[in-house]
Amino acid sequence: MFESLPMKIVYVDNNATTAIAPEVVEAMSPFFAESYFNPSSMYEPAQRVHEALDRARQVVARHFGLTDAKPILFTGCASESNNMAILGVAKANPQRRHVITTSVEHPAVLEVCKDLERDGYRITCLNVDGEGNLDLRQFVRALSTETLLVSIMHANNETGVVFPIELLARLTKETDPAIVFHCDATQSVGKMRIDLGQEYRQVDLLSFSGHKLHAPKGIGVLYIKPGTPCRPLIIGGHQEAGRRAGTENMPYIVGLARALELAQEYFEDEKTRVCGLRDRLEQSIEATIPSVQVNGRGSPRLPNTLNISCHFVEGEGMLYQLSDAGICASSGSACTSGSLEPSHVLRAMKVPFTAVHGSIRFSLSRYNTDDDIDHILKVFPKMVANLRRLSPYWDQEQNAPRADAEELVRANPRS
Numbered sequence: 001m002f003e004s005l006p007m008k009i010v011y012v013d014n015n016a017t018t019a020i021a022p023e024v025v026e027a028m029s030p031f032f033a034e035s036y037f038n039p040s041s042m043y044e045p046a047q048r049v050h051e052a053l054d055r056a057r058q059v060v061a062r063h064f065g066l067t068d069a070k071p072i073l074f075t076g077c078a079s080e081s082n083n084m085a086i087l088g089v090a091k092a093n094p095q096r097r098h099v100i101t102t103s104v105e106h107p108a109v110l111e112v113c114k115d116l117e118r119d120g121y122r123i124t125c126l127n128v129d130g131e132g133n134l135d136l137r138q139f140v141r142a143l144s145t146e147t148l149l150v151s152i153m154h155a156n157n158e159t160g161v162v163f164p165i166e167l168l169a170r171l172t173k174e175t176d177p178a179i180v181f182h183c184d185a186t187q188s189v190g191k192m193r194i195d196l197g198q199e200y201r202q203v204d205l206l207s208f209s210g211h212k213l214h215a216p217k218g219i220g221v222l223y224i225k226p227g228t229p230c231r232p233l234i235i236g237g238h239q240e241a242g243r244r245a246g247t248e249n250m251p252y253i254v255g256l257a258r259a260l261e262l263a264q265e266y267f268e269d270e271k272t273r274v275c276g277l278r279d280r281l282e283q284s285i286e287a288t289i290p291s292v293q294v295n296g297r298g299s300p301r302l303p304n305t306l307n308i309s310c311h312f313v314e315g316e317g318m319l320y321q322l323s324d325a326g327i328c329a330s331s332g333s334a335c336t337s338g339s340l341e342p343s344h345v346l347r348a349m350k351v352p353f354t355a356v357h358g359s360i361r362f363s364l365s366r367y368n369t370d371d372d373i374d375h376i377l378k379v380f381p382k383m384v385a386n387l388r389r390l391s392p393y394w395d396q397e398q399n400a401p402r403a404d405a406e407e408l409v410r411a412n413p414r415s
């Protein structure tokens with residue numbers, strides 16, 4: 001499809017989805033062709049497919065520093081993993097009815113919590129400050145021996161802000177080891193090292209999906225630490241040790257495992273080169289465009305994500321014009337881009353009204369280059385200036401008296 005497009009495409013929407021790596025396509029292809037057998041069947045070719053399933057599970061486990069692969073459960077996507085984590089824990093322990101989450105989670109967590117609330121559960125939704133950081137005091141105060149579950153994301157899909165999961169999980173377990181700690185790590189897996197045997201060992205459940213790390217859409221993982229009470233959502237088959245029914249999606253499982261191996265190889269590139277590209281983009285935008293703010297800059301962030309708000313410009317207008325210039329970015333949340341609702345994450349961070357509508361997220365990957373950044377920098381500042389020329393609010397802002405006008409006159413009475 002893209003071959004027929006005349007212009008260069010600069011894809012900087014990798015928190016929405018990523019290009020499938022050619023190595024991943026290569027690893028998957030036998031499972032679409034000669035290795036199509038059902039891994040549960042008894043004959044020899046099917047047993048070889050079963051061995052490939054076991055190997056893929058081992059690769060995923062090793063990526064997280066685990067020697068035992070049994071805690072790795074393959075699902076259809078991160079949304080399913082999140083649903084299973086929350087509803088599965090609720091089903092397993094109906095005595096406790098208090099859940100702690102945050103106001104900036106993905107809807108695949110927030111909506112599930114709202115559903116529980118409708119069923120009478122008490123939900124504590126933690127606030128964030130202007131930089132996207134959690135209020136730790138509020139968190140500690142919310143924890144109690146009545147708490148069933150804590151569900152907190154690792155990295156935010158819109159701003160890239162990273163929460164201190166190791167600390168939050170430790171504080172949870174210090175309050176009561178029976179509280180289950182779930183982490184939606186969909187945006188951090190592949191971009192950050194997560195060792196579930198070491199610093200992240202207090203995490204009981206961890207969700208992510210393949211399409212954020214150069215594997216296809218339609219495959220996810222839920223890590224379930226042994227002993228964690230969590231009932232299945234999809235029943236009616238023995239697959240995944242009875243934890244999720246349905247014949248295994250072999251090509252995608254193999255593709256996900258290959259994508260994690262590659263992510264491991266590219267960790268250093270992500271941390272240095274990709275982060276360098278993001279920083280150059282951020283600094284140049286700030287140097288060339290007046291009245292912009294970088295959302296979440298005061299916090300630890302993913303190396304690939306830049307969320308900026310341009311005051312007095314409509315995000316939608318920017319996206320269309322970027323698209324005309326071959327640049328694929330997004331405004332608002334990864335999975336709800338296309339909606340005109342202002343982002344719930346930026347609203348939770350109390351980004352001012354004049355800026356929340358003018359927010360753009362650039363999210364990079366290992367396939368981005370210096371040329372891509374040059375192209376964005378050639379187009380974007382001019383585009384914002386043009387859009388502002390059409391904005392009555394920007395006009396008003398430019399002609400508004402200085403906030404310190406009175407003070408200036410008083411300090412310089414003779415001028």
Ligand code: PLP
Binds near residue numbers: 184185186
């Ligand atoms: N969680 C987070 C933090 C996400 O960013 C997304 C998608 O953007 C999801 C969950 C849902 O992922 P999936 O599309 O695999 O269901």
